[in-house]
Amino acid sequence: MIPSITPGRGGEPVRKPRSRRVPERLWSPESGELAPWDTWRGLDAAQQPTYANDEHLLEVTAQLRRQPPLVFAGEVDDLRTWMGAAARGEAFVLMGGDCAETFAEATADHVRLKIQTLLQMAVVLTYGASLPVVKVGRIAGQYAKPRSSDMETRDGVTLPSYRGDAVNSFEFTPEAREPDPQRLLSLYNHAASTLNLIRAFTKGGYADLRQVHRWNQGFMSNPAYARYESLAEDIHRAIKFMGAAGVDFETLRDVDLFSSHEALLLEYESAMTRIDSRTGEPYNTSAHFLWAGERTREEEGAHIELLSRVRNPIGVKLGPSTTRDQMLSLIDRLNPDGEEGRLSFITRMGADRIREVLVPLLEAAREDGRPVTWMTDPMHGNTITSSTGYKTRRFETVMDEVRGFFEAHESAGTVPGGLHVELTGDDVTEVIGGSEHIDDESLHDRYETLVDPRLNHQQSLEMAFQVAQYLAKVSSSEE
Numbered sequence: 001m002i003p004s005i006t007p008g009r010g011g012e013p014v015r016k017p018r019s020r021r022v023p024e025r026l027w028s029p030e031s032g033e034l035a036p037w038d039t040w041r042g043l044d045a046a047q048q049p050t051y052a053n054d055e056h057l058l059e060v061t062a063q064l065r066r067q068p069p070l071v072f073a074g075e076v077d078d079l080r081t082w083m084g085a086a087a088r089g090e091a092f093v094l095m096g097g098d099c100a101e102t103f104a105e106a107t108a109d110h111v112r113l114k115i116q117t118l119l120q121m122a123v124v125l126t127y128g129a130s131l132p133v134v135k136v137g138r139i140a141g142q143y144a145k146p147r148s149s150d151m152e153t154r155d156g157v158t159l160p161s162y163r164g165d166a167v168n169s170f171e172f173t174p175e176a177r178e179p180d181p182q183r184l185l186s187l188y189n190h191a192a193s194t195l196n197l198i199r200a201f202t203k204g205g206y207a208d209l210r211q212v213h214r215w216n217q218g219f220m221s222n223p224a225y226a227r228y229e230s231l232a233e234d235i236h237r238a239i240k241f242m243g244a245a246g247v248d249f250e251t252l253r254d255v256d257l258f259s260s261h262e263a264l265l266l267e268y269e270s271a272m273t274r275i276d277s278r279t280g281e282p283y284n285t286s287a288h289f290l291w292a293g294e295r296t297r298e299e300e301g302a303h304i305e306l307l308s309r310v311r312n313p314i315g316v317k318l319g320p321s322t323t324r325d326q327m328l329s330l331i332d333r334l335n336p337d338g339e340e341g342r343l344s345f346i347t348r349m350g351a352d353r354i355r356e357v358l359v360p361l362l363e364a365a366r367e368d369g370r371p372v373t374w375m376t377d378p379m380h381g382n383t384i385t386s387s388t389g390y391k392t393r394r395f396e397t398v399m400d401e402v403r404g405f406f407e408a409h410e411s412a413g414t415v416p417g418g419l420h421v422e423l424t425g426d427d428v429t430e431v432i433g434g435s436e437h438i439d440d441e442s443l444h445d446r447y448e449t450l451v452d453p454r455l456n457h458q459q460s461l462e463m464a465f466q467v468a469q470y471l472a473k474v475s476s477s478e479e
């Protein structure tokens with residue numbers, strides 16, 4: 001394996017951390033030929049697990065290549081069209097789910113509550129924006145995590161970091177932390193069963209608008225949320241009006257809920273890519289939407305190369321250090337022809353930086369002219385450690401970043417296209433604040449995440465009510 005070398009200050013070579021080239025003998029699948037999307041092989045691949053047994057990995061990826069697709073090219077095309085509408089201000093995207101899904105929590109109850117939360121938020125946002133809300137779960141595939149350190153030390157013992165259930169196990173023993181290729185097959189199977197549930201819940205009447213509205217009324221009966229009462233009352237009246245006007249609610253029984261995850265594990269994403277029989281083009285069939293994270297968005301790196309080869313709508317996370325030139329070269333790499341809905345930038349700048357760093361990027365993209373769907377991830381730039389030692393976020397700071405996102409778009413004359421959040425439908429205590437006043441002390445009660453802190457069910461709805469108010473302002477200024 002050749003470590004990548006870049007010149008450092010003073011001319012001495014510096015080893016780039018957590019980056020490796022894929023060994024040449026892994027290049028060829030059974031046929032001995034490279035697939036058209038396998039041009040990433042040989043490029044710098046950040047954040048990849050190091051497997052002890054490459055033969056085992058080859059067997060697993062050969063099996064994955066024979067599995068049926070998890071999503072279909074026609075659905076992927078529909079989502080791309082919706083993402084294009086969001087870039088023009090004709091729809092708003094809600095993307096949310098766990099930081100890291102786990103195999104243990106891919107159960108009917110957890111999935112149902114997460115879907116329920118997304119649908120409840122979507123109803124509120126639809127009303128606020130007076131626009132269709134495009135619903136995308138961070139779900140059915142979000143099982144691998146980039147880590148800031150390859151190793152973790154506890155009480156003097158150092159082991160490989162947990163990289164998500166798709167790679168190794170959270171338990172702190174040498175056996176559990178050893179990356180296991182077999183987990184890629186479990187990833188596929190858990191994603192398939194989760195998608196099956198999603199399809200059943202969203203196409204079987206469970207997502208009926210009247211039903212979702214009833215759930216929201218339950219939320220509103222909590223006095224902590226009294227300040228959203230008038231918005232909730234407006235939504236209630238609108239739904240009653242629709243009923244009185246003879247809207248056929250039966251036609252509103254089904255919703256589309258798309259899937260997404262970070263395209264991190266290159267062997268898995270590559271093995272799940274298929275040629276679409278209608279168009280002859282490659283689609284990543286592991287999810288409808290895929291994104292590259294802040295740590296794997298290197299323009300010349302393997303992740304961007306792989307994503308540049310598939311037809312799916314693609315996102316890239318942009319942190320506060322993103323330069324104008326980096327952003328423009330990502331547009332060159334991922335959306336050279338300016339196709340609508342193809343490329344989203346998901347900004348995660350931090351509440352204290354967003355107003356200063358986002359506006360110049362928005363202006364540069366606007367001048368460039370190729371369309372971008374702009375989404376805010378108000379979670380990852382605002383992670384702190386509580387006085388009690390938990391990795392957490394403050395609800396108020398998260399909301400401040402969302403506000404900063406809307407302000408930046410207003411000042412650049414661009415379109416705020418969506419919200420990307422880490423949430424769960426469960427009643428956890430991982431994020432501080434909100435109307436339920438979770439504080440440093442109560443984090444301990446139900447802190448369940450294995451990686452980043454998530455908004456709980458109530459905090460998610462509270463966010464939706466606040467964002468609905470910002471969206472209502474945007475739509476009234478356009479009238």
Ligand code: PEP
Binds near residue numbers: 262
């Ligand atoms: C994430 O979305 O969980 C994540 C790791 O984000 P980022 O790449 O923005 O740090």
Ligand code: CO
Binds near residue numbers: 380422451
């Ligand atoms: Co996260």
